[in-house]
Amino acid sequence: MPNSKPKDPDVVTYADHEVITPDTKTLRKTLRPARPGEEDPVARAEQALAQMSNEFSTWMADECNRLDAARRGIKESGLTKKTCEELFLAAHDIKGDATTFGYPAAAPAADSLCRLIDHTPDLLRIPLPLIDQHVDAVRAIVREYSRSDILKMATALNSRLRQVTDEFLVSENRHRPDYLNAIISPPTAPAEF
Numbered sequence: 001m002p003n004s005k006p007k008d009p010d011v012v013t014y015a016d017h018e019v020i021t022p023d024t025k026t027l028r029k030t031l032r033p034a035r036p037g038e039e040d041p042v043a044r045a046e047q048a049l050a051q052m053s054n055e056f057s058t059w060m061a062d063e064c065n066r067l068d069a070a071r072r073g074i075k076e077s078g079l080t081k082k083t084c085e086e087l088f089l090a091a092h093d094i095k096g097d098a099t100t101f102g103y104p105a106a107a108p109a110a111d112s113l114c115r116l117i118d119h120t121p122d123l124l125r126i127p128l129p130l131i132d133q134h135v136d137a138v139r140a141i142v143r144e145y146s147r148s149d150i151l152k153m154a155t156a157l158n159s160r161l162r163q164v165t166d167e168f169l170v171s172e173n174r175h176r177p178d179y180l181n182a183i184i185s186p187p188t189a190p191a192e193f
Contacts, residue, residue, distance in 0.1 A: 016182045049100075056101040063097060064139045066090045067110075071135045079123050087131070088117045094138060103145055105154035109137040112161045119169050119183045121176075130168060137161055 007023040034040050070087040094110040113134035141154045173180045
């Protein structure tokens with residue numbers, strides 16, 4: 001009797017990441033090509049995305065407003081676990097949605113804010129002006145996206161935010177050198193806009 005249980009994926013662990021290779025036989029059994037006359041599911045998804053695309057700028061503006069509201073919450077209530085979580089989630093959503101919504105240059109600024117919150121050992125030590133710089137950068141990039149020089153401006157802004165964030169994280173994590181090496185290493189993929 002053949003073994004119907006899927007094989008566990010191969011996992012190779014490195015110091016700062018893991019590479020997971022799934023069982024391709026199981027994947028091949030799960031996937032099948034479209035049948036003749038059957039609509040291509042990828043084409044159908046792309047068509048649905050195109051139909052929604054006229055809403056993307058509104059959705060992105062809503063995400064920026066949510067990020068700004070989270071920042072205002074911090075200014076009103078201070079850096080608490082709840083206010084930092086709201087800021088992190090708003091930035092994380094922008095990081096994930098920016099490319100889909102047509103604003104890929106805003107993702108690195110949102111990612112930098114997520115890194116700041118995620119890797120600071122004591123959230124109370126995050127300087128409010130650094131939070132302001134991140135939120136203002138995301139909002140400015142989205143607001144000015146129609147400018148012909150937006151990619152140049154966003155690249156410079158994102159680079160500077162990453163540099164300032166890394167400097168802060170190095171200072172705050174100087175007592176944890178192993179952790180520091182993992183979080184300060186350069187991104188594994190180049191930024192593309």
